[in-house]
Amino acid sequence: MHGIFQAFIDGLVTNGDAQSLRSVLVQAGEALDLTCFAYICLPSRRGDAPELISTYPIEWTDHYLQQSYARLDPVIIEALATPEPFEWGREFLGKGLSKPQHRLLDEAAQFGIRCGFTIPIHDPRGPVAAVTFATEERRATFQRCIEQHRRVLQLMAMYFHAHARRRLTLNRVVDGVALSPRELECLEWAAQGKSAWEIGRLLNISRRTAAFHLDNTKTKFGVRTICQAVAKLAASKAVAE
Amino acid sequence: MIQLITPDRYGAFVGELAEMHRLRYRVFKERLGWDVEVSGDMEIDDFDAYRPAYLLQMDDEDRIQGCVRLLPTTGPTMLRDTFPLLLDGQPAPGSDTIWESSRFGVDLCSRHEKSGRSIARATYELFAGMIEFGLMHQLTDIVTVTDARMERILRRARWPLRRFGPPQAIGNTLAVAGYLEVSPERLMCVREAGDLVGRVMRVTGGDGHHANPSQAIGAAA
Numbered sequence: 001m002h003g004i005f006q007a008f009i010d011g012l013v014t015n016g017d018a019q020s021l022r023s024v025l026v027q028a029g030e031a032l033d034l035t036c037f038a039y040i041c042l043p044s045r046r047g048d049a050p051e052l053i054s055t056y057p058i059e060w061t062d063h064y065l066q067q068s069y070a071r072l073d074p075v076i077i078e079a080l081a082t083p084e085p086f087e088w089g090r091e092f093l094g095k096g097l098s099k100p101q102h103r104l105l106d107e108a109a110q111f112g113i114r115c116g117f118t119i120p121i122h123d124p125r126g127p128v129a130a131v132t133f134a135t136e137e138r139r140a141t142f143q144r145c146i147e148q149h150r151r152v153l154q155l156m157a158m159y160f161h162a163h164a165r166r167r168l169t170l171n172r173v174v175d176g177v178a179l180s181p182r183e184l185e186c187l188e189w190a191a192q193g194k195s196a197w198e199i200g201r202l203l204n205i206s207r208r209t210a211a212f213h214l215d216n217t218k219t220k221f222g223v224r225t226i227c228q229a230v231a232k233l234a235a236s237k238a239v240a241e
Numbered sequence: 242m243i244q245l246i247t248p249d250r251y252g253a254f255v256g257e258l259a260e261m262h263r264l265r266y267r268v269f270k271e272r273l274g275w276d277v278e279v280s281g282d283m284e285i286d287d288f289d290a291y292r293p294a295y296l297l298q299m300d301d302e303d304r305i306q307g308c309v310r311l312l313p314t315t316g317p318t319m320l321r322d323t324f325p326l327l328l329d330g331q332p333a334p335g336s337d338t339i340w341e342s343s344r345f346g347v348d349l350c351s352r353h354e355k356s357g358r359s360i361a362r363a364t365y366e367l368f369a370g371m372i373e374f375g376l377m378h379q380l381t382d383i384v385t386v387t388d389a390r391m392e393r394i395l396r397r398a399r400w401p402l403r404r405f406g407p408p409q410a411i412g413n414t415l416a417v418a419g420y421l422e423v424s425p426e427r428l429m430c431v432r433e434a435g436d437l438v439g440r441v442m443r444v445t446g447g448d449g450h451h452a453n454p455s456q457a458i459g460a461a462a
């Protein structure tokens with residue numbers, strides 16, 4: 001286990017894009033005999049597609065994304081409700097499901113995804129993510145692996161998300177200054193004339209937090225007013241175009 | 242006793258790392274009520290992805306009671322990227338000889354042990370461990386973002402914070418950032434204040450090897 005975890009961490013650090021992040025998880029999964037998995041990072045903006053890195057059949061993931069299944073997937077709904085890792089199967093998810101949800105589970109089953117162990121990751125300032133290790137049937141080896149390595153799998157899921165988020169939502173450099181995704185988001189709304197209170201409402205954060213992000217952008221640019229910061233953003237966009 | 246965990250040894254200490262993230266959950270999520278990222282009973286943040294070094298404080302039975310995270314200021318830091326306001330207009334430090342500490346937390350295992358004395362012991366050992374780590378890496382200072390309460394504890398430990406600027410209200414805490422000097426003199430001060438004898442840091446361990454030096458001696462003899 002120790003070697004597997006070390007290789008996993010070292011791999012995450014040296015690998016950049018989604019494809020190579022996937023290969024790091026594939027390696028660790030194979031070493032643990034958990035070959036079927038999916039990492040999903042839900043969009044922070046409604047309507048955006050989730051980020052999906054998995055070993056699921058591509059026909060299934062394509063279909064899943066096209067149908068916006070993340071919105072009705074009972075596993076995702078459970079992951080959104082609680083940060084507690086959970087095991088699932090038809091019997092666990094089966095109660096009170098809608099017809100489309102039953103259809104989703106039937107379709108997943110056709111691709112060999114019938115039960116699994118899901119680790120949700122909740123970030124109050126960012127998107128909810130989840131790592132699922134899935135299997136066709138609840139075999140003793142799968143069960144034993146989950147029980148034995150529960151904490152390490154949890155750790156691996158958390159580190160994977162931390163790295164994936166960093167790689168996939170890198171800080172944007174504006175006028176030589178690195179803005180966090182949140183700071184950029186607030187500044188872009190400010191550029192559209194929104195007040196800190198309005199931005200708070202739009203992003204579902206407090207006015208104070210929105211003001212905090214805006215103050216940070218001013219500090220980073222070394223300017224006094226939001227107007228000046230917005231001007232910097234506009235100028236950098238003009239250059240980029 | 243303080244256990245140092247460097248990124249090349251994460252694998253050897255995977256159990257301890259999991260325990261550390263659980264301790265951080267208890268301290269930062271449950272006790273301090275911060276809006277932190279969690280999964281189950283563990284807390285993690287973006288900076289854990291930058292391969293930090295961790296110091297873990299352990300009791301005589303190797304139970305983890307405290308932790309602190311250390312990152313070089315040549316890379317991303319909380320001070321530069323999350324709390325630049327606390328710099329009070331000064332540039333963020335970015336030097337080989339200055340590291341940043343964060344996620345300092347102490348939580349004792351069982352209730353009857355939660356006396357002021359053992360909390361102080363764990364805290365002072367972590368402070369001493371930070372300075373010992375600093376001296377190992379030829380650092381001049383450790384920078385940190387902390388709060389007014391912790392600043393008082395540091396002063397009492399005779400390891401005073403040199404502030405960048407005045408404290409600022411961030412969320413529900415009064416946050417302040419500053420430098421902590423790394424020097425043999427400071428180490429002596431903290432050891433004296435905490436009644437510590439000699440080095441607190443154990444660098445080996447993990448994998449269950451060398452976990453208990455007296456056992457190792459016993460086996461050799």
